[in-house]
Amino acid sequence: MKASEFSSISDSRKRRKAMEFIVFLFFRISALICSFGLVIIVGFIAVKGLSSITWTFLTQPPVKMMTEGGILPCIMGTIYLSLGAILIAVPIGVASAVYLTEYAAPGRLLRAIRLGINNLAGIPSVIFGLFGLAFFVIYLGMGVSILAGACTLSALTLPVVISSTEEALRAVPQTYREASLGLGATKWQTIYRVVLPSALPGILTGTILGLGRAAGETAPIMFTAAVFFTPSLPSSIFDEVMALPYHIYVLATAGTEIEKTRPLQFGTALVLIMLVLGLNLVAIIYRSKLRRRK
Amino acid sequence: MVSGSTESLIAAISSGETRPRKEKIIRFIFLMIATGSIVTLALIVLFLVAEGIPIFKETSPYQFIFGKLWYPTSDPPDFGIFALIIASLLVTAVSSLISIPLGVLTALYLAEIARPKMREIIKPAVEMFASLPSVVIGFFGMVIVAPLLQDAFNLATGLNLFNASLMLAFMSVPTITSISEDAIFAVPRDLKEASFALGATHLETIVRVIIPASISGIATAVILGMSRAMGETMVVLMVAGGAAMIPSSLFDPVRPMPASIAAEMAEAPFRGDHYHALFATGIVLFLITLIFNIIAERISHRYRQVGEATL
Numbered sequence: 009m010k011a012s013e014f015s016s017i018s019d020s021r022k023r024r025k026a027m028e029f030i031v032f033l034f035f036r037i038s039a040l041i042c043s044f045g046l047v048i049i050v051g052f053i054a055v056k057g058l059s060s061i062t063w064t065f066l067t068q069p070p071v072k073m074m075t076e077g078g079i080l081p082c083i084m085g086t087i088y089l090s091l092g093a094i095l096i097a098v099p100i101g102v103a104s105a106v107y108l109t110e111y112a113a114p115g116r117l118l119r120a121i122r123l124g125i126n127n128l129a130g131i132p133s134v135i136f137g138l139f140g141l142a143f144f145v146i147y148l149g150m151g152v153s154i155l156a157g158a159c160t161l162s163a164l165t166l167p168v169v170i171s172s173t174e175e176a177l178r179a180v181p182q183t184y185r186e187a188s189l190g191l192g193a194t195k196w197q198t199i200y201r202v203v204l205p206s207a208l209p210g211i212l213t214g215t216i217l218g219l220g221r222a223a224g225e226t227a228p229i230m231f232t233a234a235v236f237f238t239p240s241l242p243s244s245i246f247d248e249v250m251a252l253p254y255h256i257y258v259l260a261t262a263g264t265e266i267e268k269t270r271p272l273q274f275g276t277a278l279v280l281i282m283l284v285l286g287l288n289l290v291a292i293i294y295r296s297k298l299r300r301r302k
Numbered sequence: 303m304v305s306g307s308t309e310s311l312i313a314a315i316s317s318g319e320t321r322p323r324k325e326k327i328i329r330f331i332f333l334m335i336a337t338g339s340i341v342t343l344a345l346i347v348l349f350l351v352a353e354g355i356p357i358f359k360e361t362s363p364y365q366f367i368f369g370k371l372w373y374p375t376s377d378p379p380d381f382g383i384f385a386l387i388i389a390s391l392l393v394t395a396v397s398s399l400i401s402i403p404l405g406v407l408t409a410l411y412l413a414e415i416a417r418p419k420m421r422e423i424i425k426p427a428v429e430m431f432a433s434l435p436s437v438v439i440g441f442f443g444m445v446i447v448a449p450l451l452q453d454a455f456n457l458a459t460g461l462n463l464f465n466a467s468l469m470l471a472f473m474s475v476p477t478i479t480s481i482s483e484d485a486i487f488a489v490p491r492d493l494k495e496a497s498f499a500l501g502a503t504h505l506e507t508i509v510r511v512i513i514p515a516s517i518s519g520i521a522t523a524v525i526l527g528m529s530r531a532m533g534e535t536m537v538v539l540m541v542a543g544g545a546a547m548i549p550s551s552l553f554d555p556v557r558p559m560p561a562s563i564a565a566e567m568a569e570a571p572f573r574g575d576h577y578h579a580l581f582a583t584g585i586v587l588f589l590i591t592l593i594f595n596i597i598a599e600r601i602s603h604r605y606r607q608v609g610e611a612t613l
Contacts, residue, residue, distance in 0.1 A: 028505035032415055038407035039416070042479060043427040045472055049434065049442050100338050107336035111329050124340035130595035131588065132533025134560040135346065138584045142349040163342050194321060196328045224435030227535040231567050253437040260441055261540060277438050288433040292426050
């Protein structure tokens with residue numbers, strides 16, 4: 009090979025490297041936009057909302073047609089709804105995941121169940137709202153209530169709980185199961201005494217994620233549980249409630265004085281963000297610790 | 303003595319007949335609970351159909367889907383959701399134009415060029431982004447983005463097709479990034495090393511080897527992201543502007559299907575025509591997202607999806 013050929017090869021290599029640099033710049037910019045999107049949204053709302061968050065804001069109900077006062081009923085409502093949803097979704101979700109990972113043999117049934125879960129995960133949240141209205145509120149006669157809202161939200165969080173529980177169960181080493189079966193334990197004893205306890209941290213992570221998801225949803229509770237305003241805190245699961253996400257929507261779009269209540273809107277949004285992101289942060293940190301341990 | 307103990311052992315085991323029976327019962331209970339998801343799905347379909355079908359006594363399915371006028375409260379009312387369907391498709395399409403490049407490039411960055419340290423910061427940030435409540439993103443679009451757009455382009459309203467698409471893109475990027483990244487990360491190392499050994503640059507390796515090898519996962523991610531944008535409710539309810547017309551520009555207000563359902567259900571008289579029409583709109587929305595999900599399912603058949611990003 010002549011020297012000129014060598015130099016042309018290295019020239020082309022240089023050109024290709026330059027091209028790579030430029031394209032990679034786009035990759036980096038995209039990643040920057042994605043991560044900054046979060047920072048910008050949360051940052052804006054934090055800056056504008058922080059001044060609204062006072063002790064009164066967190067511990068008092070709204071007053072004067074919701075133009076002043078606090079958001080206590082909304083906070084409590086969101087807590088009731090999301091806890092209720094999780095109380096229903098976790099037992100069903102964990103049991104489903106146990107069946108899928110421990111019992112089910114590959115075949116038509118398994119594929120059907122998986123299809124059901126995947127499609128449930130892909131249903132728009134407003135459809136859950138319609139379903140909740142037609143089924144829980146009207147057909148089962150629960151009325152617009154915490155119970156109906158929690159049931160609707162549980163249908164929505166079920167796939168989250170199932171998939172994280174499955175991940176947790178799959179991470180339990182096969183040798184644990186074999187050792188337990190080898191000692192003469194039955195399958196159920198093995199699941200109950202060995203598999204579930206080792207998967208517990210992972211299941212907890214899924215529960216926290218589901219809780220965050222349920223707390224932030226608006227559309228499913230619009231027709232099933234949430235109302236503009238209630239003068240008192242709910243006294244039973246058949247009462248309707250106020251909820252943080254719905255309160256933001258109402259204040260921002262249908263309040264009597266939309267501009268005047270901006271600080272309240274930002275404050276409510278900030279409380280909701282802190283609640284949901286806080287839950288997710290806990291779950292993400294916990295999970296990355298778990299994954300690293302393996 | 304030895305034989306005696308063996309015999310008693312055998313007796314004990316055989317008297318434990320109930321054990322396998324109990325196991326069977328437990329297994330059956332788990333199976334029943336596991337079918338809960340299918341049952342829920344079936345109930346959703348059943349109740350949507352039951353509450354939606356009665357509208358077709360008033361108007362034909364063809365009129366309902368292709369009718370251009372949506373005046374559910376006029377007298378006589380018009381129940382044509384064509385403008386709503388177009389609005390849903392348009393916001394999904396425009397948001398995809400933003401979210402697909404952004405999501406896939408970010409995934410490539412995370413899986414291929416980010417240092418482990420950066421990856422550990424950006425990946426959780428993207429996951430957190432996915433968990434941001436949609437009402438908060440809608441609120442952001444309404445209060446902060448809309449005035450900016452209004453000033454920048456001199457518009458009558460900042461609540462329009464473009465703003466809604468932008469906010470929806472924010473919502474689907476995390477889905478796209480997260481699932482694509484899993485797919486890209488799962489490409490076997492050997493393929494990559496072979497390409498390097500042939501003298502390809504990293505970019506050439508990404509374009510010619512890594513993307514083709516992970517394309518089914520990336521396609522799944524894109525479709526699920528689009529499905530999410532299509533079904534997202536609060537963002538379009540708060541930001542899209544709400545006009546039930548077929549838009550003539552990117553900056554016209556629109557009324558996608560979820561927005562229409564969410565906004566009108568509270569006022570629709572119980573089991574009136576309007577109420578049934580909204581459920582029927584729900585059926586259309588459900589079918590469209592179902593098609594998206596089935597396509598995603600088909601594509602990802604070879605490639606098993608891991609992680610919670612789809613949920």
